[in-house]
Amino acid sequence: xxxxxxxxxxxxxxxxxxxxxxxxxxxxxxxxxxxxxxxxxxxxxxxxxxxxxxxxxxxxxxxxxxxxxxxxxxxxxxxxxxxxxxxxxxxxxxxxxxxxxxxxxxxxxxxxxxxxxxxxxxxxxxxxxxxxxxxxxxxxxxxxxxxxxxxxxxxxxxxxxxxxxxxxxxxxxxxxxxxxxxxxxxxxxxxxxxxxxxxxxxxxxxxxxxxxxxxxxxxxxxxxxxxxxxxxxxxxxxxxxxxxxxxxxxxxxxxxxxxxxxxxxxxxxxxxxxxxxxxxxxxxxxxxxxxxxxxxxxxxxxxxxxxxxxxxxxxxxxxxxxxxxxxxxxxxxxxxxxxxxxxxxxxxxxxxxxxxxxxxxxxxxxxxxxxxxxxxxxxxxxxxxxxxxxxxxxxxxxxxxxxxxxxxxxxxxxxxxxxxxxxxxxxxxxxxxxxxxxxxxxxxxxxxxxxxxxxxxxxxxxxxxxxxxxxxxxxxxxxxxxxxxxxxxxxx
Numbered sequence: 001x002x003x004x005x006x007x008x009x010x011x012x013x014x015x016x017x018x019x020x021x022x023x024x025x026x027x028x029x030x031x032x033x034x035x036x037x038x039x040x041x042x043x044x045x046x047x048x049x050x051x052x053x054x055x056x057x058x059x060x061x062x063x064x065x066x067x068x069x070x071x072x073x074x075x076x077x078x079x080x081x082x083x084x085x086x087x088x089x090x091x092x093x094x095x096x097x098x099x100x101x102x103x104x105x106x107x108x109x110x111x112x113x114x115x116x117x118x119x120x121x122x123x124x125x126x127x128x129x130x131x132x133x134x135x136x137x138x139x140x141x142x143x144x145x146x147x148x149x150x151x152x153x154x155x156x157x158x159x160x161x162x163x164x165x166x167x168x169x170x171x172x173x174x175x176x177x178x179x180x181x182x183x184x185x186x187x188x189x190x191x192x193x194x195x196x197x198x199x200x201x202x203x204x205x206x207x208x209x210x211x212x213x214x215x216x217x218x219x220x221x222x223x224x225x226x227x228x229x230x231x232x233x234x235x236x237x238x239x240x241x242x243x244x245x246x247x248x249x250x251x252x253x254x255x256x257x258x259x260x261x262x263x264x265x266x267x268x269x270x271x272x273x274x275x276x277x278x279x280x281x282x283x284x285x286x287x288x289x290x291x292x293x294x295x296x297x298x299x300x301x302x303x304x305x306x307x308x309x310x311x312x313x314x315x316x317x318x319x320x321x322x323x324x325x326x327x328x329x330x331x332x333x334x335x336x337x338x339x340x341x342x343x344x345x346x347x348x349x350x351x352x353x354x355x356x357x358x359x360x361x362x363x364x365x366x367x368x369x370x371x372x373x374x375x376x377x378x379x380x381x382x383x384x385x386x387x388x389x390x391x392x393x394x395x396x397x398x399x400x401x402x403x404x405x406x407x408x409x410x411x412x413x414x415x416x417x418x419x420x421x422x423x424x425x426x427x428x429x430x431x432x433x434x435x436x437x438x439x440x441x442x443x444x445x446x447x448x449x450x451x452x453x454x455x456x457x458x459x460x461x462x463x464x465x466x467x468x469x470x471x472x473x474x475x476x477x478x479x480x481x482x483x484x485x486x487x488x489x490x491x492x
Contacts, residue, residue: 012294029095030447032057036091053090068097068325069272070340073286078324078340085341085376092376093371096342096392099378099433100326100391103338103390104220104273106166106223107433111449118383118438119170121459123154125443125451129164131157131177132478135461139173139189140205152465154478158164159185160209171223171276177207182217182233184210184443192226193257194241200257212258213238224330229283230259235271237262237283245279246310247294253310264312265291265400277330283312290315290337298333300348304365317365320347331382337366338388344369344389353400353419354385360419369460371421372397383437389421394431394447397421404440406455410472426472427452444473451476 022032036057053059065071071079071093086092102108106115112128122135122142132154134140142148143157159165164180165394174188174195187197193199196210213230216238220231227241227248238259239248246253249262251324262283265271269285276282280294280301292301292313299306302315318325324340334348334355337483345366346355353360356369373390375397379390386407398407408424409416427444430452435444441455441462452473453462463476 019056019063022057023063027060028098029061029091032061032094033091058090061094063092065094065097066101068094068101069286070097070100070411072322073270074288074340077322077433078288079243081341082114084440088475092392096376096378099390099392100338103327103379103434107445107447108445109433109449110447113443114434115168115450116434116436116443116445116451117168117170118436118441118443118461119175120172120182121438121461122170122257123436123438123441123443123453123461123463124168124170124175126155126165126168127449127478129166129180131159131165131168133157133175134460136465140203141170141173141175141188143175143187143205143207146203146205150460152460152463154463154476157207167220169221169223169276170438172225174204174223174226174228175207176221176223176228176230178218178221182219184213184218184221186210186228186440189226191243193255194223194226194228196228196240196257196259200255210259222276222281222330224281225278227276227279228259229274229276229281231271231274235265237265237271237274242279245295245297245308247279247396249274249279249281249283249293249310249312251311261364262312273327275330277335278332280330282328282330282335284325284328288318288326288340290318290325290328298349299362299364300330300335302335302347302365306364327380329380329382331387332384334382334385334387336380336382336387338377338380342378342392343378344372344380346387349385352385352417354382354387354400356387356399356419356421358420360417369421379434381435381437386437388435388437388442390432390435394433396424396427396435396444398430404456404469405471406437406440406442408442408454408473410470414469414471424473443476448471 115126117124125132134151134154137148168180169176177185187204187207217233222229230238240256240259243255269287273284283291293309293312325337325339329336337345347363347366350360350362376392378392381388389397399418399421409444431447432444433447443453453476454470454473457469
């Protein structure tokens with residue numbers, strides 16, 4: 001019988017078992033890089049991996065990349081282009097894939113899994129499956145009940161027991177949450193039926209489960225202005241709420257009090273992301289196609305015209321150029337897309353330089369943001385005339401309207417314009433993993449679980465009680481919760 005108490009060196013394990021441990025999918029790109037840097041075995045050339053790879057860790061990263069859903073769905077030429085963009089480094093390619101995947105959900109930090117989303121005058125934060133909110137409770141968007149008017153610090157939202165939240169979305173007037181079991185909860189102004197609870201025209205002050213989706217597990221939600229888009233585990237898309245411009249994608253302009261499925265996506269491929277703008281919607285499928293529908297008042301649909309679309313329509317300019325889109329962001333008046341090679345495209349209204357091309361010209365269809373070609377982007381974020389782009393190195397680029405300091409440049413006036421992408425120097429010492437921008441404020445999360453906010457704080461949407469605004473990123477002290485359970489923020 002083997003002596004289980006005997007300590008052994010990992011080098012004693014068979015090579016195939018070591019490789020299986022490294023490529024099991026539980027390790028991130030940062031974990032692999034750390035192993036390679038600290039253990040000679042993982043970077044040695046002891047015949048444990050093919051000669052064309054620089055190390056055993058690099059070989060493991062190659063294996064993980066090839067089974068990753070984003071990389072696996074790309075054609076051969078797109079895979080080759082991405083590897084070239086990563087300088088042939090499989091660990092960097094893996095970091096790109098994992099960062100893009102997390103950009104529209106929760107990100108892994110050393111303090112646990114986190115997601116941030118900003119609404120009009122409020123912020124929602126997921127930390128290890130619990131949800132916290134701060135700011136104005138206008139229309140019940142904070143989820144704390146009708147007796148709460150404002151929360152000056154992040155406070156925990158009460159959900160039914162065993163409800164672990166994995167995804168959230170905030171808009172101007174309502175919020176939506178998805179639990180680990182796939183249930184969808186909403187709260188806020190339901191006068192337009194955007195909360196999905198049927199003919200209930202009143203405000204929903206606490207997160208309430210959408211009964212119409214009972215038995216239909218969901219994984220992602222996007223809240224627009226008075227409407228909601230929901231993505232199920234099976235890749236089906238449901239919508240409800242206001243439909244004046246066809247933003248529900250159901251072929252008409254009739255409001256829907258409960259979620260209805262968009263049948264057109266059946267058979268079009270797996271849906272990987274949804275995004276909701278002011279009155280329009282994006283749906284991205286795994287073949288890199290972006291489908292848009294709803295209002296085209298601001299050219300946000302990207303079809304080169306100003307016609308509303310009542311049913312989903314593919315953006316042909318991407319398809320014609322063999323561009324495979326991975327993620328999109330739907331702003332109030334402009335939109336962004338991130339492709340499989342880490343390039344960024346913008347279109348819509350160019351007010352205040354929000355498109356990043358150095359002018360204020362409108363773009364009726366997507367145009368490559370050439371000034372960022374030298375960077376590998378992993379997240380794009382658009383809202384009120386401002387834009388943020390995160391790179392795989394954790395850097396933040398911002399451009400557009402400074403409004404209340406919500407771009408984070410303390411050397412610029414609160415009403416200035418930043419016409420081209422500019423790096424946010426004040427966050428250079430941090431690796432930013434996710435960012436979200438609201439009407440006049442912005443909040444970001446670092447890979448260490450630190451939360452930074454900047455912009456307007458008139459209604460405590462940054463979680464600071466005694467200041468009216470921040471012109472540069474300031475750490476948010478995530479203090480005591482309503483149940484006196486504090487979130488421990490790591491020291492900087």
